[in-house]
Amino acid sequence: MLATMERLAATDQFAGTGISSGDDAAIVWSPLTARVWTTRLEPCAVTCGLVIGEDHLLLIDTGSTPQQGAALSMAAARALGRPVDRVVVTHHHDDHCGGLAGLVGAKKPGAGEGDADGVQVWMHRAALARLADAPAIAHPTSLLAYIDLGGLAAEVVYPGAGHTDGDLVIRIPEEEVTFVGDLVETSGDPQADESTDFWNWPSAISSVISATDGKGRYILGHGDPVDGHALMDQNARISQCVDQVREEMEAGTPVEKIQSSREWPFSPETMADWIPRIADQLAARGITRKNLLPLSKR
Numbered sequence: 001m002l003a004t005m006e007r008l009a010a011t012d013q014f015a016g017t018g019i020s021s022g023d024d025a026a027i028v029w030s031p032l033t034a035r036v037w038t039t040r041l042e043p044c045a046v047t048c049g050l051v052i053g054e055d056h057l058l059l060i061d062t063g064s065t066p067q068q069g070a071a072l073s074m075a076a077a078r079a080l081g082r083p084v085d086r087v088v089v090t091h092h093h094d095d096h097c098g099g100l101a102g103l104v105g106a107k108k109p110g111a112g113e114g115d116a117d118g119v120q121v122w123m124h125r126a127a128l129a130r131l132a133d134a135p136a137i138a139h140p141t142s143l144l145a146y147i148d149l150g151g152l153a154a155e156v157v158y159p160g161a162g163h164t165d166g167d168l169v170i171r172i173p174e175e176e177v178t179f180v181g182d183l184v185e186t187s188g189d190p191q192a193d194e195s196t197d198f199w200n201w202p203s204a205i206s207s208v209i210s211a212t213d214g215k216g217r218y219i220l221g222h223g224d225p226v227d228g229h230a231l232m233d234q235n236a237r238i239s240q241c242v243d244q245v246r247e248e249m250e251a252g253t254p255v256e257k258i259q260s261s262r263e264w265p266f267s268p269e270t271m272a273d274w275i276p277r278i279a280d281q282l283a284a285r286g287i288t289r290k291n292l293l294p295l296s297k298r
């Protein structure tokens with residue numbers, strides 16, 4: 001089967017499925033290892049993964065639309081003779097989970113017998129809760145999950161709140177490959193939304209480094225694969241943002257003056273968005289101006 005995949009890839013037949021991905025671009029799966037493949041889809045240049053076990057095909061992230069989700073599975077079926085039957089969604093953002101309905105059908109929670117067509121899906125409970133029209137899935141996940149693909153395992157880990165409050169990381173130990181979703185981003189500044197936990201984000205990245213011993217390749221939702229150094233670098237940059245906001249708050253700098261008071265590791269646009277939100281999250285944790293308090297109250 002793998003030989004077939006490699007031959008198809010070599011002749012470019014695997015790339016040309018003729019299936020529209022929503023913007024008339026064909027789906028192109030590229031091998032990262034013999035059993036881990038990736039493809040990049042528009043919009044947002046989002047990376048999806050395909051992990052090939054003897055018994056099951058695991059798709060990691062589903063694209064932006066139900067049509068893309070279905071096309072990803074059909075492209076795998078065209079090449080391998082069987083469709084995707086296992087899916088992990090790294091988090092709730094549209095470019096990662098928008099294809100889910102095309103894989104499991106549009107069943108609503110409580111609809112009954114689980115996922116359609118034998119497709120089993122893992123997604124964090126917090127991420128599911130953020131979907132307006134969440135399909136029923138077999139495996140709402142809180143902390144850990146193990147997926148036996150047949151001769152190959154996928155470990156699903158919740159590293160704690162970070163980019164969102166429901167990011168899942170998928171480790172394929174035998175291939176030394178880890179999918180980290182948008183927990184780490186190199187194609188631009190990391191993205192944040194209303195569910196981002198700036199305080200905990202560096203810890204979440206540290207958890208991924210620890211769980212993987214910093215070894216192997218990390219596949220990002222946006223950007224090329226990286227090694228452990230890139231994770232440590234992003235960890236340090238986000239920590240720097242939080243630490244600098246905290247130091248300025250403790251020094252009594254008004255929030256609107258914090259950005260101009262320091263150098264920052266991300267763009268001015270990103271920091272203009274982040275600093276007030278980091279300040280709000282720190283204030284909620286009791287970080288206040290230190291210098292004006294009398295000694296007895298410090």
Ligand SMILES: [Zn+2]
Nearest residue numbers: 091093182191
């Ligand atoms: Zn995201």
